[in-house]
Amino acid sequence: ETGVTQTPRHLVMGMTNKKSLKCEQHLGHNAMYWYKQSAKKPLELMFVYNFKEQTENNSVPSRFSPECPNSSHLFLHLHTLQPEDSALYLCASSQGLAEPYEQYFGPGTRLTVT
Amino acid sequence: GQNIDQPTEMTATEGAIVQINCTYQTSGFNGLFWYQQHAGEAPTFLSYNVLDGLEEKGRFSSFLSRSKGYSYLLLKELQMKDSASYLCAVKDSNYQLIWGAGTKLIIKP
Numbered sequence A: 001e002t003g004v005t006q007t008p009r010h011l012v013m014g015m016t017n018k019k020s021l022k023c024e025q026h027l028g029h030n031a032m033y034w035y036k037q038s039a040k041k042p043l044e045l046m047f048v049y050n051f052k053e054q055t056e057n058n059s060v061p062s063r064f065s066p067e068c069p070n071s072s073h074l075f076l077h078l079h080t081l082q083p084e085d086s087a088l089y090l091c092a093s094s095q096g097l098a099e100p101y102e103q104y105f106g107p108g109t110r111l112t113v114t
Numbered sequence B: 001g002q003n004i005d006q007p008t009e010m011t012a013t014e015g016a017i018v019q020i021n022c023t024y025q026t027s028g029f030n031g032l033f034w035y036q037q038h039a040g041e042a043p044t045f046l047s048y049n050v051l052d053g054l055e056e057k058g059r060f061s062s063f064l065s066r067s068k069g070y071s072y073l074l075l076k077e078l079q080m081k082d083s084a085s086y087l088c089a090v091k092d093s094n095y096q097l098i099w100g101a102g103t104k105l106i107i108k109p
Helices: none
Strands: A004-007 A010-013 A018-025 A031-037 A044-050 A053-057 A064-070 A073-079 A087-094 A109-113 B003-005 B009-013 B018-025 B032-037 B044-049 B053-057 B060-065 B070-075 B084-091 B097-099 B103-108
Touching (some): A004 A087, A018 A087, A031 A073, A044 A064, A044 A073, A053 A064, B018 B084, B032 B060, B044 B070, B070 B084
Antiparallel strands (some): A031 A044, A031 A087, A044 A053, B060 B070
8 A cells, every 4th residue: 555545435424323534644754634625615624643643623523533543544533423524534644744745645535424 | 814715717728828826815824835636536746835936847837926925836738637626725834734725627628
């Protein structure tokens, strides 16, 4: 495996379900990110981890819970979601937080909440 | 507040040149990035500008004017595979990327 991988690629869940999204990076990077991408809207940064420590939580509802067990893996635990949470969830990694490190993205998980 | 503006959609002809503009207002500036995103795929990095001027990379060039809060991405010799969304993003004083909504570029034969 190379780059950034995400599983599952597609997920349909009811509002009462609990599920988890998984991200793994094979680039030796130190920073990892969760983004939400909705149609025709800018990417919304949700969480940032640097050396396994959470550095940013951009006012994300508590129904989204991140976990970063090591620098290579990142999870997003989901529970009691709302239909407006349906979106593409992208994971990214970078060598560090400061410039000029670009972010490398995974293919995303297309989430549908019914 | 922080804001990145770019056109929603542009159309160009195969073989031609197109310029995608981006204007920004952010709290601090630590560089501007351009990414390409094909439909249903992940964004991929195209270019980075932190100093004023033009950065050229093959058929793609990116320009930055920090005093004007302005950048553009120039695509030359357009190919059908260049049909994609182009995302402009600025790293602010907290080193967070602030993203534009993207410009969907449609290439016609």
